[in-house]
Amino acid sequence: MPDEAVTADEENDERTDGGERSQTHTIRLELVDKPGELLSALRPIADNGGNLLSIFHERGNLTPRGHIPVEVAVECPPDRFEIIVEALREEGVNVIQAGAERYGEQLTLLLVGDIVDTDLSDTLRCIESSTDATLSDLSLSAHQGRDGASSARLRLATRTGRTDEVFAHVRDIADRKDLDVIEPLLEVSE
Amino acid sequence: MSLDIAVIGVGAVGRSVVDLAPDYGHAVTAVADSGSAAIDPNGIDTDAVLDRKDREGAVGSAAPEDALSADYDVLIEATPTTLGDAEPGFSHVEAALARDRHAVLANKGPVAERYGDLMTLEAESEGTVQFEAAVGGAIPILSTIADFGPAQISATRGVLNGTANFVLSRMAAEGLGYEHVLAEAQDLGVAEADPAFDVEGTDAALKFVILANVLGGDDREQVYSLDDAAVEGIRDIPASALELAREDGRTVRLIGEATAEGVRVGPRLVPQHDALAVTGTRNIVQFETVNAGQLHLSGRGAGGPETATAILSDVGRLE
Numbered sequence: 257m258p259d260e261a262v263t264a265d266e267e268n269d270e271r272t273d274g275g276e277r278s279q280t281h282t283i284r285l286e287l288v289d290k291p292g293e294l295l296s297a298l299r300p301i302a303d304n305g306g307n308l309l310s311i312f313h314e315r316g317n318l319t320p321r322g323h324i325p326v327e328v329a330v331e332c333p334p335d336r337f338e339i340i341v342e343a344l345r346e347e348g349v350n351v352i353q354a355g356a357e358r359y360g361e362q363l364t365l366l367l368v369g370d371i372v373d374t375d376l377s378d379t380l381r382c383i384e385s386s387t388d389a390t391l392s393d394l395s396l397s398a399h400q401g402r403d404g405a406s407s408a409r410l411r412l413a414t415r416t417g418r419t420d421e422v423f424a425h426v427r428d429i430a431d432r433k434d435l436d437v438i439e440p441l442l443e444v445s446e
Numbered sequence: 447m448s449l450d451i452a453v454i455g456v457g458a459v460g461r462s463v464v465d466l467a468p469d470y471g472h473a474v475t476a477v478a479d480s481g482s483a484a485i486d487p488n489g490i491d492t493d494a495v496l497d498r499k500d501r502e503g504a505v506g507s508a509a510p511e512d513a514l515s516a517d518y519d520v521l522i523e524a525t526p527t528t529l530g531d532a533e534p535g536f537s538h539v540e541a542a543l544a545r546d547r548h549a550v551l552a553n554k555g556p557v558a559e560r561y562g563d564l565m566t567l568e569a570e571s572e573g574t575v576q577f578e579a580a581v582g583g584a585i586p587i588l589s590t591i592a593d594f595g596p597a598q599i600s601a602t603r604g605v606l607n608g609t610a611n612f613v614l615s616r617m618a619a620e621g622l623g624y625e626h627v628l629a630e631a632q633d634l635g636v637a638e639a640d641p642a643f644d645v646e647g648t649d650a651a652l653k654f655v656i657l658a659n660v661l662g663g664d665d666r667e668q669v670y671s672l673d674d675a676a677v678e679g680i681r682d683i684p685a686s687a688l689e690l691a692r693e694d695g696r697t698v699r700l701i702g703e704a705t706a707e708g709v710r711v712g713p714r715l716v717p718q719h720d721a722l723a724v725t726g727t728r729n730i731v732q733f734e735t736v737n738a739g740q741l742h743l744s745g746r747g748a749g750g751p752e753t754a755t756a757i758l759s760d761v762g763r764l765e
Contacts, residue, residue, distance in 0.1 A: 279695075279719045334720050335740055364694060364715060368687050395693065397686035407687040409694060436682055438691075440715040441603070441701050441722070 280309060281330050281337050286323035286350040294326065300343035307331040323350070363389070363419060365426065367408045369435035372398055376408065379433060387425045389414040447765045450489075452476035452513055454538050455524035456499055459552045459579070462754035463522055464492050470758045477505045478513035480525075487517040514541040520761050523551040527643075527652065529672060532556040539564065539575065546572035550760045552579035552753055558652040561659045562669040574764060579756035581653045582606050582729050583747040586759070588660060590743060594735065596663040601705040601734040606653040608727030608747050609637045609644035610680050610700040614713070615725045618688040618697050624681065636727055646679035648672070650702045651711040657731075658704035670709055678712035691715055697723050 287293045294313065301308055309329040319325050332340065344351050367379070380391055393411035414422050423439055430437045448471050453460050456479040467474050473489035484495045484506025499505050514521070521542035525535050532555035539549040539556055544567075551557060556564055557577045568575045578588045591599060605611050609631060616627045628645070631637035643649050651672055658670045668674075680700050691697050699722060701714040716723050721742050724730045729747030732740055746752040 279717065334717060335742075339739075364696070366687050366690060366698070366715060368682060368684060395690050397690050405682065405684040405686070407684055407690050409690040436678075438683070438687060438698055438713050438715055440696075 279331070279334060281332065283328045283330060283341065283344070284352040285326045285328065285344070286319055286321065286352055287326055289322075289324055296347065297326070297344065297349045298328070300347050300349070301328070301330055301340055304340045304343050305332060305336050306340045325352075362392070363412045363414060363422060364440055365410055365412070365423075366438040367410065367430060367435050368438060369405055369430075369433070371396070371406045371408050371435065374433040374435065379429060379435070380410075382429045383410075383412070383426055386429065387412075387414070387422045388418060389422045448472055449519040449761060449765060450475040450487075450517060451520045451522055451761060452478075452516055452518035452542075453522045453524060454478050454510075454513060455522075455526070455553070456505055457524065457526065458750035459753045459757070460522070460524035461496060461499070462750035463524060463757050464496060466751065466754050466758060468492065470762065472758070472761060475518050476513040476516035478510040479505050481510060482506050483508040483510045483513040483516075485512060485516045514538060515545075518542075518547060520548040520550055520764060522757055522761075523549060523553045523556070524757070525553055527553050527555045527649075529555060529559055529648075532559045536560055536563070540567055543567045543571035543573045543575070548573045548764050549575050550579070550757055550764075551575070551577040552757055554580045554649075554652040554656065557659075558655040559671050561656070561671070576760035576763065577656070578760045579753045581656050582731060582743075583745070583749060584752035584755050585729060585731065585743050585745040585747060586756070587657070587731050587743060589759070589763075590733070590741075591657075591660055594733070594741075596661045598736050598738075599661055599733045600736055601703070602654075602657050602661065602731060603701060603703045603705075603734075604722060604729070604731035605650075605699055605724055606702055606729050606731065606747055607644050607647075607650040607700060608729055609641060610647070610650065611724060611729070612636050612727045613645065614680060614683070614688070614698055614700060615723075617683070617685055618692060619725075621685055621689060623685050624683060645681055647677040647700060647711045650700060651675040651677045651709065654702035654704045654709045654711060658709050661704060675709035675711060677710075680713050683713055692718065699723055 285297055287297060309331050312327040341351055384391060389412040392413045395409040398406035427437055450473050451467060452475060453463050464474055464477055474492055475487055475489060476485045477495055482504035484490050485508050495505050523535050523538050535553040536556040542549045557580050564575060581587050612631055613627050628637060655670045655672055655675055688698055695718050696715045697718045698713050699716055702711040722730055722732060730742060730744040732742050735741055
């Protein structure tokens with residue numbers, strides 16, 4: 257058991273988060289409306305060690321290209337996920353979106369600092385007007401107490417390939433308001 | 447083959463090298479701290495020297511600089527890391543190389559701040575320079591790069607500061623504030639009384655600067671130093687940020703990167719169960735290889751005996 261090995265090796269046995277366990281990933285596919293297409297799209301997942309959790313097969317609902325959208329939930333360790341997506345693409349399966357920010361489209365970041373007093377709605381307006389990103393989700397945590405700083409989690413939707421540009425603008429805006437940005441680590445440089 | 451080694455610096459790391467060298471079959475012929483030295487061409491009595499250091503605060507009665515001109519095959523540079531001109535560590539290494547002896551460093555200063563100078567000195571000497579212990583303690587990071595070949599690794603990322611990682615992972619797990627966890631880390635001996643070097647990202651940045659230089663290979667276009675790195679620390683991260691990250695299945699870690707874009711160290715959002723989201727004082731480094739996907743190496747990145755093993759492995763490579 258890898259988990260036991262990690263625990264036994266920890267010098268300090270305080271509880272901490274993190275680890276390297278399996279996690280759930282969502283993959284969106286487009287299938288041609290032909291018999292057997294679904295099965296051949298699912299095979300690379302099983303062949304590469306992914307545990308298929310659910311399939312949402314939207315028959316009758318066609319994408320603009322006339323294909324059938326399918327959403328698949330897969331459980332696997334993070335490093336396997338990339339291999340599965342690659343295998344799907346090698347099989348000629350059209351992968352629309354995999355995971356969260358790895359293939360663009362959705363970016364999550366944190367803003368830290370005096371968020372409320374620096375006019376949060378103005379900050380968000382600046383981000384939306386200076387980048388081609390749109391805000392799709394916002395969570396705010398304004399703590400009272402010794403460390404007065406509050407935090408906001410932003411989910412931005414943007415086009416693939418524009419993430420660097422979006423981050424550069426967000427950093428500029430945050431700089432002007434003396435806020436810190438915690439960016440996601442985009443591990444795969446496409 | 448047994449080699450004669452001289453150990454400069456008797457902190458936790460230097461002390462462990464002196465202590466473990468006989469187990470690896472090597473003789474210690476000189477030991478120096480900042481104020482004294484013990485020298486014996488036939489091998490010093492390591493237990494007696496460490497005892498004396500404990501009792502009197504000095505390792506011997508010779509002058510520290512005499513250790514540099516003593517009989518040895520390998521000089522171990524284990525004095526505290528200094529920035530800028532990286533002295534006095536740099537001069538210690540220079541003295542060994544000028545005598546065509548080998549130099550093994552645990553001190554990050556000379557390798558991160560004066561990599562070009564160090565390589566020039568090595569090229570002019572019969573001696574070799576090794577510094578596995580400067581990056582990631584016991585983890586064989588540089589020897590893995592050497593095995594793979596720097597050109598086969600396109601980027602490296604990871605967590606190479608155990609103190610910052612301990613603080614962030616405890617804040618995330620317990621919902622505690624930075625100051626509270628830092629005080630706890632200091633009580634446990636995980637953080638220094640002055641934690642600036644760790645929590646401001648400097649220590650991690652020095653390691654990724656070294657990685658950037660090593661990955662550049664022999665035909666590197668640029669030699670990096672700390673000034674070339676973009677560095678942010680973890681001091682201003684409130685508990686609320688970690689809470690928001692957790693609600694979304696993520697966490698925050700002090701991540702270093704040495705990529706084609708340069709060297710960058712700062713707090714980053716990573717999936718909670720990502721390989722890089724190690725817990726406690728554990729370190730991890732990830733290589734992006736050209737032909738073999740990702741490779742992860744994880745283990746203890748600091749500590750006396752841990753770092754001494756990296757030094758003694760380097761010594762073993764010189765035989």
